[in-house]
Amino acid sequence: MSQENHRLSPIITVSLSRPGQVGCEHIDPACISDVLGEPGVVLWVDVQDPGPAEVAMLQEEFGFHSLALEDVAAQRQRPKVDEYPDYYYVVMYAPLPLQERSQLEIEELDAFAGRNYVVTCHRGELDSLRESVLRWERTEPELRAQVGFLLHVITDTVIDSYFPVVEALEDQLDEIELAMFRPRAPFDAEQLLNIKRSLYTLRKAIYPLREVFNTFLRRDQLIFSADTVPYFQDAYDHVLRLLDTLDIERDMATGAIEVQLSVVSNRLNETMKRLTVVAICVAILGAVFGAWGMNFTTVPLAHLGLTGFYLVVAGTLALVGAVLAVARRLGYW
Numbered sequence: 404m405s406q407e408n409h410r411l412s413p414i415i416t417v418s419l420s421r422p423g424q425v426g427c428e429h430i431d432p433a434c435i436s437d438v439l440g441e442p443g444v445v446l447w448v449d450v451q452d453p454g455p456a457e458v459a460m461l462q463e464e465f466g467f468h469s470l471a472l473e474d475v476a477a478q479r480q481r482p483k484v485d486e487y488p489d490y491y492y493v494v495m496y497a498p499l500p501l502q503e504r505s506q507l508e509i510e511e512l513d514a515f516a517g518r519n520y521v522v523t524c525h526r527g528e529l530d531s532l533r534e535s536v537l538r539w540e541r542t543e544p545e546l547r548a549q550v551g552f553l554l555h556v557i558t559d560t561v562i563d564s565y566f567p568v569v570e571a572l573e574d575q576l577d578e579i580e581l582a583m584f585r586p587r588a589p590f591d592a593e594q595l596l597n598i599k600r601s602l603y604t605l606r607k608a609i610y611p612l613r614e615v616f617n618t619f620l621r622r623d624q625l626i627f628s629a630d631t632v633p634y635f636q637d638a639y640d641h642v643l644r645l646l647d648t649l650d651i652e653r654d655m656a657t658g659a660i661e662v663q664l665s666v667v668s669n670r671l672n673e674t675m676k677r678l679t680v681v682a683i684c685v686a687i688l689g690a691v692f693g694a695w696g697m698n699f700t701t702v703p704l705a706h707l708g709l710t711g712f713y714l715v716v717a718g719t720l721a722l723v724g725a726v727l728a729v730a731r732r733l734g735y736w
Contacts, residue, residue, distance in 0.1 A: 412452065413450065413451065413452045413453055413454050413456070413457050414450075414451040414452065415432040415448065415449070415450050415451075415457065416429070416448075416449040416451075417429065417430050417431070417432050417434070417435060417446065417447070417448050417449075418446070418447040418449075418536065418539070419438060419444060419445075419446055419447075420444070420445040420446075420447075420539075420544075420547045420548060421441075421443065421444055422442075422443035422444075422544070422548055423544055424544060425544065426540055427539065427540045427547075432448070432460075435448065435464050436464060439464070439465075439519070439520065443548060444519055445519055445520070445521075445547065445548055445549070445550050445553060446519060446520040446521070447520070447521050447522075447523070447539070447553060448461075448520065448521070448522045448523070449522075449523045449532065450522070450523065450524045450525075451525060451526075451527070451528065452526055452527070453475060453476070453524050455476075457524075458472050458475060458476055461475075461515075461522060461524075465490075465515065465517065465520070465522065466489075467487075467490070467492075467515060467522075468487060468492075471485065471487070471492040471515070474492075474494070474513070475513045475524050478511050478526065479511065480494045480511065480513075481494065481611060482494055482495050482496060482608060482609075482610075482611035482612055482615065483611060483614070483615065484614070484615040484618045484619075486618070489517055489518065489626075490515050490516055490517035490518075490626070491514075491515070491516045491554075491618075491619075491626065492513070492514075492515055493513070493514040493515075493516065493554075493558070493615060494511065494512070494513055494514075495511075495512050495514070495558065495561060495608070495612060495615070496509040496510065496511055496512065496561075496608040497509065497510050497512050497525075497529045497530075497531045497532070497561045497564060498510075498531075498564055498565055498568050498605075498608075500530070501568050501571055501572075501601075505597060506597045506600045506601050506604070507568060507572075507600075507601035507604050507605065508604075509604060509608050510525060510526060510527060510529060511525065511526070512524075512525045512529065512532075512561065513525065514554065514557060514558075516550060516551075516553075516554045516626065516627075517550070517626065518550060518626055519550055520550065521550060521553050521554055521557065523557065530564065531560045531561045531563075531564040532557070532560075534560045534564070535556050535557045535560040535561075538556050538560060539553060539556050542556070549627070549628055549630060549631055550626070550627065551619075551626070551627030551628055551630075551631030551634070551635070552630075552631050552634060554619075554627070555631060555634040555635055555638060558615075558616075558638055559634070559637070559638040559641065562609075562612070562638055562641045562642060562645070563641065565605065565609065565645055566645070568601075568605070569605065569645060569648050569649065569652070572598055572601055572602065572652060573648075573652055573655075575594065575598055576598060576652060576655050576656060576659060579591065579594065579595055579598075579659055580655075580659055580662070583659070583662060583663055583666050584666065592663075595656065595659060595660065595663075598656055599653075599656045599657075602649055602652055602653050602656060603653075605645075605649055606646070606649050606653070609642060609645050609646060609649065610646060612642045613639070613642055613643070613646075616635055616636075616638055616639040616642060617639070619631075619632075619635040620632060620635055620636060620639065676730075676734075676735040676736065677735065677736050679735065680726070680727065680730040680735050680736055683726055683730075684723045684726060684727070687719065687722055687723055687726065688719060688723065691715070691718075691719045691722075692719070
Protein backbone atom coordinates (compact mmCIF):
# COMPACT_ATOMS: atom_id res chain seq x y z
CA MET A 404 0.00 0.00 0.00
CA SER A 405 1.85 3.00 -1.26
CA GLN A 406 2.02 6.18 0.78
CA GLU A 407 5.13 7.61 -0.83
CA ASN A 408 5.34 10.68 -3.04
CA HIS A 409 2.00 11.93 -1.73
CA ARG A 410 1.11 15.55 -1.35
CA LEU A 411 1.68 16.66 2.22
CA SER A 412 -0.58 19.71 2.23
CA PRO A 413 -4.25 18.81 2.85
CA ILE A 414 -6.78 19.59 0.13
CA ILE A 415 -10.48 19.87 1.01
CA THR A 416 -13.08 19.90 -1.77
CA VAL A 417 -16.75 20.49 -0.95
CA SER A 418 -19.41 19.71 -3.57
CA LEU A 419 -23.05 20.57 -3.00
CA SER A 420 -26.25 19.44 -4.69
CA ARG A 421 -29.42 21.41 -4.12
CA PRO A 422 -32.97 20.34 -5.03
CA GLY A 423 -33.73 21.02 -8.70
CA GLN A 424 -30.21 22.23 -9.36
CA VAL A 425 -28.84 21.15 -12.75
CA GLY A 426 -25.19 20.80 -11.74
CA CYS A 427 -23.19 20.64 -8.56
CA GLU A 428 -21.98 23.65 -6.64
CA HIS A 429 -18.51 23.91 -5.10
CA ILE A 430 -18.29 25.88 -1.88
CA ASP A 431 -15.67 26.91 0.61
CA PRO A 432 -15.02 24.40 3.43
CA ALA A 433 -15.75 27.15 5.96
CA CYS A 434 -19.39 27.16 4.80
CA ILE A 435 -20.08 23.52 5.65
CA SER A 436 -21.96 24.39 8.84
CA ASP A 437 -24.13 26.90 6.98
CA VAL A 438 -25.42 24.45 4.36
CA LEU A 439 -25.37 21.13 6.24
CA GLY A 440 -28.74 21.71 7.83
CA GLU A 441 -30.53 22.94 4.71
CA PRO A 442 -33.42 20.68 3.62
CA GLY A 443 -32.83 18.63 0.48
CA VAL A 444 -29.11 19.41 0.34
CA VAL A 445 -26.60 16.60 -0.34
CA LEU A 446 -23.01 17.40 0.59
CA TRP A 447 -19.80 15.67 -0.50
CA VAL A 448 -16.67 16.65 1.40
CA ASP A 449 -13.45 15.16 0.04
CA VAL A 450 -10.34 15.48 2.21
CA GLN A 451 -7.01 14.63 0.62
CA ASP A 452 -4.05 14.00 2.94
CA PRO A 453 -5.93 14.84 6.16
CA GLY A 454 -3.87 16.09 9.08
CA PRO A 455 -4.76 16.71 12.74
CA ALA A 456 -6.49 19.99 11.87
CA GLU A 457 -8.69 18.34 9.23
CA VAL A 458 -9.55 15.46 11.57
CA ALA A 459 -10.54 17.96 14.26
CA MET A 460 -12.65 19.87 11.72
CA LEU A 461 -14.54 16.69 10.77
CA GLN A 462 -15.26 15.92 14.40
CA GLU A 463 -16.50 19.45 15.01
CA GLU A 464 -18.64 19.74 11.86
CA PHE A 465 -20.10 16.23 11.70
CA GLY A 466 -19.61 14.81 15.19
CA PHE A 467 -17.83 11.66 14.05
CA HIS A 468 -16.77 9.20 16.73
CA SER A 469 -13.19 9.56 17.90
CA LEU A 470 -12.46 5.88 17.20
CA ALA A 471 -13.51 6.26 13.56
CA LEU A 472 -11.39 9.38 13.17
CA GLU A 473 -8.52 7.56 14.80
CA ASP A 474 -8.79 4.90 12.10
CA VAL A 475 -8.77 7.62 9.44
CA ALA A 476 -5.55 9.04 10.84
CA ALA A 477 -3.88 5.66 11.34
CA GLN A 478 -4.78 4.19 7.93
CA ARG A 479 -4.08 0.53 7.05
CA GLN A 480 -7.53 -0.64 8.15
CA ARG A 481 -9.16 -3.73 6.73
CA PRO A 482 -12.10 -3.12 4.33
CA LYS A 483 -15.18 -2.87 6.51
CA VAL A 484 -18.31 -0.95 7.42
CA ASP A 485 -18.98 0.30 10.96
CA GLU A 486 -22.51 1.33 11.85
CA TYR A 487 -23.08 4.36 14.04
CA PRO A 488 -26.49 5.78 15.01
CA ASP A 489 -26.49 8.51 12.34
CA TYR A 490 -23.90 7.43 9.77
CA TYR A 491 -21.82 4.62 8.32
CA TYR A 492 -18.05 4.50 8.38
CA VAL A 493 -16.77 2.61 5.32
CA VAL A 494 -13.22 1.53 4.56
CA MET A 495 -12.25 0.30 1.12
CA TYR A 496 -9.21 0.37 -1.14
CA ALA A 497 -8.75 1.90 -4.57
CA PRO A 498 -6.13 0.56 -7.01
CA LEU A 499 -3.31 2.78 -8.15
CA PRO A 500 -2.25 2.68 -11.82
CA LEU A 501 -0.60 -0.65 -12.54
CA GLN A 502 3.05 -0.24 -13.47
CA GLU A 503 4.61 -2.64 -15.96
CA ARG A 504 6.44 -5.56 -14.36
CA SER A 505 5.66 -4.39 -10.82
CA GLN A 506 3.33 -5.39 -8.04
CA LEU A 507 -0.07 -3.73 -7.75
CA GLU A 508 -0.43 -1.03 -5.10
CA ILE A 509 -3.68 0.08 -3.49
CA GLU A 510 -4.67 3.11 -1.43
CA GLU A 511 -7.08 3.28 1.49
CA LEU A 512 -10.28 5.26 1.05
CA ASP A 513 -12.32 6.13 4.16
CA ALA A 514 -15.90 7.32 3.76
CA PHE A 515 -18.55 8.58 6.17
CA ALA A 516 -22.13 8.46 4.90
CA GLY A 517 -24.90 10.22 6.80
CA ARG A 518 -28.44 11.25 5.97
CA ASN A 519 -27.43 14.12 3.66
CA TYR A 520 -23.64 13.98 3.36
CA VAL A 521 -20.70 11.83 2.36
CA VAL A 522 -17.19 12.56 3.60
CA THR A 523 -14.23 10.85 1.91
CA CYS A 524 -10.64 10.82 3.21
CA HIS A 525 -7.59 9.46 1.42
CA ARG A 526 -3.87 9.93 0.87
CA GLY A 527 -2.80 11.30 -2.49
CA GLU A 528 -4.89 11.66 -5.62
CA LEU A 529 -7.17 8.82 -6.70
CA ASP A 530 -8.25 8.51 -10.33
CA SER A 531 -11.43 6.70 -9.32
CA LEU A 532 -12.58 9.65 -7.21
CA ARG A 533 -12.11 12.06 -10.11
CA GLU A 534 -14.34 9.76 -12.15
CA SER A 535 -16.86 9.68 -9.28
CA VAL A 536 -17.15 13.48 -9.37
CA LEU A 537 -17.90 13.41 -13.09
CA ARG A 538 -20.48 10.66 -12.72
CA TRP A 539 -22.24 12.41 -9.85
CA GLU A 540 -22.38 15.72 -11.70
CA ARG A 541 -23.90 14.01 -14.77
CA THR A 542 -26.57 12.31 -12.68
CA GLU A 543 -30.20 13.40 -12.87
CA PRO A 544 -31.20 15.80 -10.06
CA GLU A 545 -33.69 13.29 -8.61
CA LEU A 546 -30.97 10.71 -8.03
CA ARG A 547 -28.35 13.26 -7.04
CA ALA A 548 -30.61 14.30 -4.18
CA GLN A 549 -30.18 10.86 -2.54
CA VAL A 550 -27.11 10.40 -0.39
CA GLY A 551 -27.27 6.65 -0.91
CA PHE A 552 -26.80 7.15 -4.63
CA LEU A 553 -23.77 9.37 -4.01
CA LEU A 554 -22.17 6.65 -1.88
CA HIS A 555 -23.03 4.13 -4.59
CA VAL A 556 -21.31 6.29 -7.23
CA ILE A 557 -18.14 6.49 -5.13
CA THR A 558 -17.99 2.81 -4.23
CA ASP A 559 -19.06 1.58 -7.65
CA THR A 560 -16.45 3.71 -9.41
CA VAL A 561 -13.75 2.32 -7.14
CA ILE A 562 -14.92 -1.22 -7.83
CA ASP A 563 -15.08 -0.60 -11.58
CA SER A 564 -11.48 0.66 -11.50
CA TYR A 565 -10.41 -2.88 -10.55
CA PHE A 566 -11.63 -4.42 -13.81
CA PRO A 567 -8.89 -2.96 -16.07
CA VAL A 568 -6.30 -4.09 -13.53
CA VAL A 569 -7.69 -7.62 -13.44
CA GLU A 570 -7.80 -7.76 -17.24
CA ALA A 571 -4.19 -6.55 -17.48
CA LEU A 572 -3.06 -9.25 -15.06
CA GLU A 573 -4.95 -11.87 -17.07
CA ASP A 574 -3.21 -10.72 -20.27
CA GLN A 575 0.16 -11.00 -18.54
CA LEU A 576 -0.67 -14.52 -17.41
CA ASP A 577 -1.63 -15.50 -20.96
CA GLU A 578 1.67 -14.14 -22.29
CA ILE A 579 3.63 -16.07 -19.68
CA GLU A 580 1.80 -19.31 -20.45
CA LEU A 581 2.42 -18.95 -24.20
CA ALA A 582 6.10 -18.10 -23.67
CA MET A 583 6.63 -21.30 -21.70
CA PHE A 584 6.33 -23.47 -24.80
CA ARG A 585 8.41 -21.33 -27.12
CA PRO A 586 11.86 -22.82 -27.76
CA ARG A 587 14.63 -21.02 -25.91
CA ALA A 588 12.13 -18.53 -24.50
CA PRO A 589 13.29 -17.17 -21.11
CA PHE A 590 10.92 -17.69 -18.19
CA ASP A 591 10.24 -14.54 -16.16
CA ALA A 592 9.73 -15.91 -12.66
CA GLU A 593 9.81 -12.43 -11.12
CA GLN A 594 6.88 -11.26 -13.25
CA LEU A 595 4.83 -14.32 -12.34
CA LEU A 596 5.58 -13.74 -8.67
CA ASN A 597 4.47 -10.11 -8.99
CA ILE A 598 1.23 -11.26 -10.59
CA LYS A 599 0.57 -13.71 -7.76
CA ARG A 600 1.20 -11.02 -5.16
CA SER A 601 -1.04 -8.59 -7.03
CA LEU A 602 -3.85 -11.14 -7.12
CA TYR A 603 -3.42 -11.71 -3.40
CA THR A 604 -3.57 -7.94 -2.81
CA LEU A 605 -6.73 -7.68 -4.92
CA ARG A 606 -8.49 -10.48 -3.11
CA LYS A 607 -7.57 -9.03 0.28
CA ALA A 608 -9.03 -5.67 -0.78
CA ILE A 609 -12.17 -6.94 -2.54
CA TYR A 610 -13.32 -10.01 -0.57
CA PRO A 611 -14.48 -8.08 2.57
CA LEU A 612 -16.61 -5.76 0.39
CA ARG A 613 -19.28 -8.45 0.27
CA GLU A 614 -19.98 -7.75 3.91
CA VAL A 615 -20.04 -4.00 3.25
CA PHE A 616 -22.68 -4.19 0.54
CA ASN A 617 -24.70 -6.77 2.44
CA THR A 618 -25.04 -4.12 5.15
CA PHE A 619 -26.30 -1.53 2.64
CA LEU A 620 -28.78 -4.03 1.19
CA ARG A 621 -30.47 -4.69 4.52
CA ARG A 622 -34.08 -3.59 4.62
CA ASP A 623 -33.83 -2.41 8.22
CA GLN A 624 -31.15 0.25 7.62
CA LEU A 625 -32.58 3.75 8.07
CA ILE A 626 -30.08 6.04 6.34
CA PHE A 627 -30.53 5.19 2.66
CA SER A 628 -33.85 5.13 0.83
CA ALA A 629 -35.24 1.98 -0.75
CA ASP A 630 -34.67 3.51 -4.21
CA THR A 631 -30.92 3.05 -3.82
CA VAL A 632 -31.11 -0.69 -3.09
CA PRO A 633 -30.93 -1.74 -6.78
CA TYR A 634 -27.79 0.36 -7.23
CA PHE A 635 -26.04 -1.26 -4.27
CA GLN A 636 -27.19 -4.64 -5.59
CA ASP A 637 -25.51 -3.84 -8.90
CA ALA A 638 -22.26 -2.92 -7.14
CA TYR A 639 -22.51 -6.12 -5.09
CA ASP A 640 -22.79 -8.12 -8.34
CA HIS A 641 -19.64 -6.40 -9.61
CA VAL A 642 -17.83 -7.49 -6.45
CA LEU A 643 -18.90 -11.09 -7.00
CA ARG A 644 -17.75 -10.94 -10.65
CA LEU A 645 -14.35 -9.67 -9.56
CA LEU A 646 -14.00 -12.40 -6.95
CA ASP A 647 -14.91 -15.11 -9.48
CA THR A 648 -12.35 -13.73 -11.94
CA LEU A 649 -9.70 -13.49 -9.23
CA ASP A 650 -10.26 -17.12 -8.22
CA ILE A 651 -9.79 -18.19 -11.84
CA GLU A 652 -6.64 -16.10 -12.25
CA ARG A 653 -5.17 -17.38 -9.00
CA ASP A 654 -5.67 -20.92 -10.30
CA MET A 655 -4.07 -19.85 -13.59
CA ALA A 656 -1.04 -18.42 -11.77
CA THR A 657 -0.64 -21.54 -9.66
CA GLY A 658 -1.08 -23.72 -12.74
CA ALA A 659 1.49 -21.62 -14.61
CA ILE A 660 4.08 -22.39 -11.95
CA GLU A 661 3.29 -26.11 -12.09
CA VAL A 662 3.39 -26.08 -15.90
CA GLN A 663 6.74 -24.28 -15.85
CA LEU A 664 8.19 -26.92 -13.52
CA SER A 665 6.91 -29.63 -15.86
CA VAL A 666 8.33 -27.84 -18.90
CA VAL A 667 11.72 -27.46 -17.21
CA SER A 668 11.69 -31.14 -16.22
CA ASN A 669 10.75 -32.24 -19.75
CA ARG A 670 13.41 -30.04 -21.30
CA LEU A 671 15.97 -31.44 -18.89
CA ASN A 672 14.97 -34.97 -19.89
CA GLU A 673 15.31 -34.10 -23.56
CA THR A 674 18.71 -32.57 -22.92
CA MET A 675 19.85 -35.66 -21.02
CA LYS A 676 18.73 -37.87 -23.91
CA ARG A 677 20.74 -35.83 -26.40
CA LEU A 678 23.76 -35.83 -24.12
CA THR A 679 23.47 -39.59 -23.80
CA VAL A 680 23.53 -39.98 -27.58
CA VAL A 681 26.54 -37.64 -27.81
CA ALA A 682 28.32 -39.58 -25.06
CA ILE A 683 27.77 -42.88 -26.90
CA CYS A 684 29.10 -41.41 -30.16
CA VAL A 685 32.14 -39.98 -28.41
CA ALA A 686 32.70 -43.29 -26.65
CA ILE A 687 32.66 -45.14 -29.99
CA LEU A 688 35.11 -42.69 -31.54
CA GLY A 689 37.36 -42.85 -28.50
CA ALA A 690 37.25 -46.62 -28.33
CA VAL A 691 38.12 -47.11 -31.99
CA PHE A 692 40.76 -44.45 -32.44
CA GLY A 693 42.16 -44.82 -28.95
CA ALA A 694 42.59 -48.57 -29.18
CA TRP A 695 43.65 -48.69 -32.83
CA GLY A 696 47.22 -49.84 -33.06
CA MET A 697 47.59 -50.58 -29.34
CA ASN A 698 49.16 -53.95 -28.42
CA PHE A 699 49.93 -54.60 -32.04
CA THR A 700 53.43 -55.05 -33.42
CA THR A 701 52.13 -53.92 -36.78
CA VAL A 702 49.18 -51.50 -37.06
CA PRO A 703 46.26 -53.33 -38.69
CA LEU A 704 45.62 -52.33 -42.30
CA ALA A 705 48.85 -50.34 -42.28
CA HIS A 706 49.92 -52.18 -45.43
CA LEU A 707 47.03 -50.49 -47.28
CA GLY A 708 48.34 -47.04 -46.51
CA LEU A 709 45.78 -44.25 -46.67
CA THR A 710 43.19 -46.71 -47.91
CA GLY A 711 43.35 -48.53 -44.60
CA PHE A 712 42.98 -45.29 -42.72
CA TYR A 713 39.94 -44.34 -44.75
CA LEU A 714 38.40 -47.78 -44.18
CA VAL A 715 38.78 -47.40 -40.44
CA VAL A 716 37.31 -43.89 -40.47
CA ALA A 717 34.42 -44.97 -42.70
CA GLY A 718 33.65 -47.96 -40.53
CA THR A 719 33.70 -45.85 -37.37
CA LEU A 720 31.46 -43.20 -38.88
CA ALA A 721 29.09 -45.91 -40.10
CA LEU A 722 28.87 -47.27 -36.56
CA VAL A 723 28.21 -43.76 -35.22
CA GLY A 724 25.57 -43.25 -37.93
CA ALA A 725 23.88 -46.50 -36.90
CA VAL A 726 23.75 -45.30 -33.29
CA LEU A 727 22.27 -41.96 -34.39
CA ALA A 728 19.68 -43.72 -36.53
CA VAL A 729 18.58 -45.89 -33.61
CA ALA A 730 18.48 -42.86 -31.32
CA ARG A 731 16.42 -40.99 -33.88
CA ARG A 732 14.01 -43.88 -34.13
CA LEU A 733 13.64 -43.93 -30.36
CA GLY A 734 13.06 -40.15 -30.26
CA TYR A 735 16.25 -39.29 -28.37
CA TRP A 736 17.05 -36.41 -30.70
